[in-house]
Amino acid sequence: xxxYDEYDQAIVxxxxxxxxxxxxxxxxxxxxxxAFKPLRLMNGLYLQLHAYMLRVAIPYGTLxxxxxxxxxxxxxxxxxxxxxxxxxxxxxxNWIKLEETPDLLADLASVEMHAFQTSGNCIRNxxxxxxxxxxxxxxxxxxxxxxxxxxxxxxxxxxSFLPRKFKIAVTGSATDRAAIQLHDIGLQLVHxxxxxxxxxxxVGGGMGRTPMLAHVIREFLPVADYLGYMEAILRVxxxxxxxxxxxxxxxxxxxxxxxxxxFAAQVEAEWAQLKPLGLDPPPSELARIAAxxxxxxxxxxxxxxxxxxxxxxxxxxAVNTHPHKVPGxxxxxxxxxxxxxxxxxxxxxxxxxxxxLAQAHAGDEIRVTHAQNLxxxxxxxxxxxxxxxxxxxAGLATANLDRASDIISCPGLDYCTxxxxxxxxxxxxxxxxLARQEADLGELKIKISGCINGCGHHHAGHVGILGVDxxxxxxxxxxxxxxxxxxxxxxxxxxxxFDEDGIVAAVDKVIGRYMTLRAGPDERFLDTYRRxxxxxxxxxxYG
Amino acid sequence: MADNLAxxxxxEGPEPGHLFRxxxxxxxxxxxxxxxxxxxxxTAVLLAPGDDARLLIPHLGALRRIDIAxxxxxxxxxxxxxxxxxxxxxxxEIRAVGVLTVDQLAFLVRAGFDAVLPxxxxxxxxxxxxxxxxxxxxxxxxxxxxxxxxxxxxxxxxTPH
Numbered sequence: 226x227x228x229y230d231e232y233d234q235a236i237v238x239x240x241x242x243x244x245x246x247x248x249x250x251x252x253x254x255x256x257x258x259x260a261f262k263p264l265r266l267m268n269g270l271y272l273q274l275h276a277y278m279l280r281v282a283i284p285y286g287t288l289x290x291x292x293x294x295x296x297x298x299x300x301x302x303x304x305x306x307x308x309x310x311x312x313x314x315x316x317x318x319n320w321i322k323l324e325e326t327p328d329l330l331a332d333l334a335s336v337e338m339h340a341f342q343t344s345g346n347c348i349r350n351x352x353x354x355x356x357x358x359x360x361x362x363x364x365x366x367x368x369x370x371x372x373x374x375x376x377x378x379x380x381x382x383x384x385s386f387l388p389r390k391f392k393i394a395v396t397g398s399a400t401d402r403a404a405i406q407l408h409d410i411g412l413q414l415v416h417x418x419x420x421x422x423x424x425x426x427x428v429g430g431g432m433g434r435t436p437m438l439a440h441v442i443r444e445f446l447p448v449a450d451y452l453g454y455m456e457a458i459l460r461v462x463x464x465x466x467x468x469x470x471x472x473x474x475x476x477x478x479x480x481x482x483x484x485x486x487x488f489a490a491q492v493e494a495e496w497a498q499l500k501p502l503g504l505d506p507p508p509s510e511l512a513r514i515a516a517x518x519x520x521x522x523x524x525x526x527x528x529x530x531x532x533x534x535x536x537x538x539x540x541x542x543a544v545n546t547h548p549h550k551v552p553g554x555x556x557x558x559x560x561x562x563x564x565x566x567x568x569x570x571x572x573x574x575x576x577x578x579x580x581x582l583a584q585a586h587a588g589d590e591i592r593v594t595h596a597q598n599l600x601x602x603x604x605x606x607x608x609x610x611x612x613x614x615x616x617x618x619a620g621l622a623t624a625n626l627d628r629a630s631d632i633i634s635c636p637g638l639d640y641c642t643x644x645x646x647x648x649x650x651x652x653x654x655x656x657x658x659l660a661r662q663e664a665d666l667g668e669l670k671i672k673i674s675g676c677i678n679g680c681g682h683h684h685a686g687h688v689g690i691l692g693v694d695x696x697x698x699x700x701x702x703x704x705x706x707x708x709x710x711x712x713x714x715x716x717x718x719x720x721x722x723f724d725e726d727g728i729v730a731a732v733d734k735v736i737g738r739y740m741t742l743r744a745g746p747d748e749r750f751l752d753t754y755r756r757x758x759x760x761x762x763x764x765x766x767y768g
Numbered sequence: 769m770a771d772n773l774a775x776x777x778x779x780e781g782p783e784p785g786h787l788f789r790x791x792x793x794x795x796x797x798x799x800x801x802x803x804x805x806x807x808x809x810x811t812a813v814l815l816a817p818g819d820d821a822r823l824l825i826p827h828l829g830a831l832r833r834i835d836i837a838x839x840x841x842x843x844x845x846x847x848x849x850x851x852x853x854x855x856x857x858x859x860x861e862i863r864a865v866g867v868l869t870v871d872q873l874a875f876l877v878r879a880g881f882d883a884v885l886p887x888x889x890x891x892x893x894x895x896x897x898x899x900x901x902x903x904x905x906x907x908x909x910x911x912x913x914x915x916x917x918x919x920x921x922x923x924x925x926x927t928p929h
Contacts, residue, residue, distance in 0.1 A: 383851050386847060502855065
């Protein structure tokens with residue numbers, strides 16, 4: 226994985242010093258809280274309901290064991306012994322003291338990590354495929370392209386005060402594990418006519434208040450023109466995106482207002498202006514970065530057949546591992562969704578254990594998924610039982626990947642100042658309720674947001690739940706039929722909302738109806754819904 | 769008389785004494801004219817956030833100073849405007865005017881500004897610290913800073929294989 230050189234390290238160290246100075250000015254009352262707010266937000270420090278929350282960037286969701294151990298240390302030293310992995314592949318700490326944040330950031334910088342641009346109206350952490358370099362279906366590892374974007378977007382002088390936040394995802398596979406159709410910019414590595422690698426460029430996707438799927442504005446962008454073209458998109462957005470209404474300020478609104486063809490034409494015109502400036506680094510820079518991502522050397526003769534006589538272990542292997550591109554190996558997903566626990570939370574001890582396992586068995590790499598789980602990407606199959614035993618002892622062997630209890634949830638009203646309703650207790654109740662039957666249900670993605678901003682990706686849920694405030698009471702809307710994968714679609718509201726118990730019962734009814742409607746055990750809930758439409762489910766819930 | 773004028777001046781905009789200027793040439797003091805009223809041949813113009821900076825390109829030969837307004841903190845269009853003007857070859861002063869903080873100074877300078885008239889004055893010590901803070905930059909912009917990819921390339925070429 227990528228390692229800093231002295232330039233990267235000097236920039237991150239300078240950022241720590243800058244924030245130390247800004248915090249000192251705030252603590253000395255040289256600047257007001259009002260003036261300090263945008264400064265701390267540029268560094269991912271929010272003031273939440275109970276305390277400061279710090280969001281730490283995990284670029285494209287990739288960590289090594291040394292970094293994960295540091296995240297555990299930070300949880301112990303500066304927080305309450307745990308952290309929360311987010312839908313942008315980052316980690317958040319919920320109980321941070323302002324005066325300690327400079328030391329915390331210095332600790333992070335010592336392992337080549339930072340909190341650059343994890344908030345604010347700027348280009349946020351670049352997200353990517355958690356199976357990068359391990360999946361059999363990828364054209365190339367997308368992370369060098371993401372790292373190039375990370376560097377280009379860091380402290381960008383023109384694009385740090387955009388109309389609104391800006392999120393970019395990069396994938397190297399046709400199977401979309403990075404939700405590229407639901408990002409401000411989605412990038413997919415594709416082959417050009419001569420077999421060379423380039424990028425398919427999608428713009429204007431997003432969730433939140435006005436969910437939209439992205440439009441392809443360029444089928445093939447040569448790698449040599451990569452950053453210049455990104456610069457052109459961002460400049461069109463920065464100049465023409467709406468600033469009069471915060472709810473209409475994302476690029477999706479501009480793309481929709483102009484129409485994708487006109488937006489693309491404006492980008493091409495801007496790009497023509499920028500091209501002579503030589504904004505793209507030479508190919509040697511991408512090659513330099515890519516060399517850091519060379520996958521570990523894996524034994525091609527590792528045994529494929531392993532002892533699966535322990536049924537609990539065999540079930541975990543079946544549900545939580547994926548085939549690796551090298552035979553005899555597997556991609557392991559560690560679920561952070563034990564039913565009844567808080568989705569995405571991990572204790573410091575759990576992080577240390579996973580770091581140990583990654584170091585011993587997984588090429589020293591850990592990935593964070595946008596579904597708030599962790600991945601060991603390069604594991605020999607004959608090490609799976611050892612790993613499973615260690616995870617089992619730590620409460621981390623829940624076999625529920627992509628199943629009903631593997632719920633995405635935002636922090637909701639338990640932590641967040643924006644929330645209208647609690648999300649976590651709904652996720653906990655549903656997970657406990659559905660865990661018993663989830664093996665029969667197959668793939669079922671439930672996603673819960675505690676407000677219309679949609680951090681819990683409810684619009685991309687096969688079953689989505691949106692918490693709203695109705696006359697001072699928490700109320701939950703039920704949405705069906707969304708997907709954030711390559712078959713992306715936006716979930717639609719089924720009907721009137723429910724209270725806390727009512728939403729759990731309503732999901733139960735939807736699932737009951739699905740079981741009677743599905744064409745067979747292999748037809749996913751999403752496919753049944755797409756085949757039969759909303760009516761039968763409406764009838765089951767309200768009828 | 770002067771006592772009566774002082775508060776009026778601050779109500780109408782930043783006081784001239786707040787000017788933070790990085791140029792060594794004499795200040796061009798002509799009042800900036802809004803773009804809509806700009807007469808061909810005028811030497812100073814004021815761009816509002818929604819104005820198209822490219823409309824000035826035919827007039828860059830006459831202009832000696834371009835002011836770009838930032839009426840609120842959330843305004844970021846001026847960063848693009850300044851850079852577009854530098855890309856078009858404008859070498860005289862580009863001045864950021866309005867609600868700007870000292871912590872934005874490095875962004876402003878890299879985008880092409882070489883003077884700032886902030887609503888509240890910059891502490892000169894803090895301003896110098898902000899400008900000296902980052903030893904390297906990742907991307908080309910309107911200033912002369914060389915991005916790290918260029919430094920890396922030069923180092924690789926200088927290293928014998």
